[in-house]
Amino acid sequence: MSGFLDTSALLRYLTGDLEPQARQAAALIESDEELLITSVVLAEAAYALNQFYGVERAKIVDYLVAFLQRANIETFDMDKSEALQGLMMCRPSGRVSFADALIWAAARSSPQNTVYSFDQAFPREGLEVRTPP
Numbered sequence: 001m002s003g004f005l006d007t008s009a010l011l012r013y014l015t016g017d018l019e020p021q022a023r024q025a026a027a028l029i030e031s032d033e034e035l036l037i038t039s040v041v042l043a044e045a046a047y048a049l050n051q052f053y054g055v056e057r058a059k060i061v062d063y064l065v066a067f068l069q070r071a072n073i074e075t076f077d078m079d080k081s082e083a084l085q086g087l088m089m090c091r092p093s094g095r096v097s098f099a100d101a102l103i104w105a106a107a108r109s110s111p112q113n114t115v116y117s118f119d120q121a122f123p124r125e126g127l128e129v130r131t132p133p
Contacts, residue, residue: 002033004076007044010037014045014063015053029070036076037068039102042083046098061091078102079109089123096123
């Protein structure tokens with residue numbers, strides 16, 4: 001692994017914003033360098049794309065899924081297939097937040113697949129979701 005990719009580099013790559021940096025980010029991401037991505041970076045990128053760039057949810061999902069499907073990108077704190085599945089839950093509606101989807105993916109990737117939440121809309125597939133005692 002060559003290292004972790006930060007949100008700023010991912011955003012430059014996805015948006016093409018700040019062209020010299022966008023070119024540098026693309027050169028790295030499109031190379032054979034193996035890069036690690038965390039759930040925090042994915043959640044931050046989704047938030048920034050929506051709030052600051054005005055990108056609609058379905059497009060954000062498409063961008064992040066395409067990025068994660070690159071052979072040189074590995075997820076750090078969850079299984080890549082779980083991350084992809086979690087992101088796909090965000091596509092149809094605003095019911096599942098990107099953050100909740102990534103918490104779901106991390107929990108599904110862990111032997112401890114119990115999540116404590118007061119959120120009645122938290123995704124439950126393959127998890128035990130409990131209200132804190």
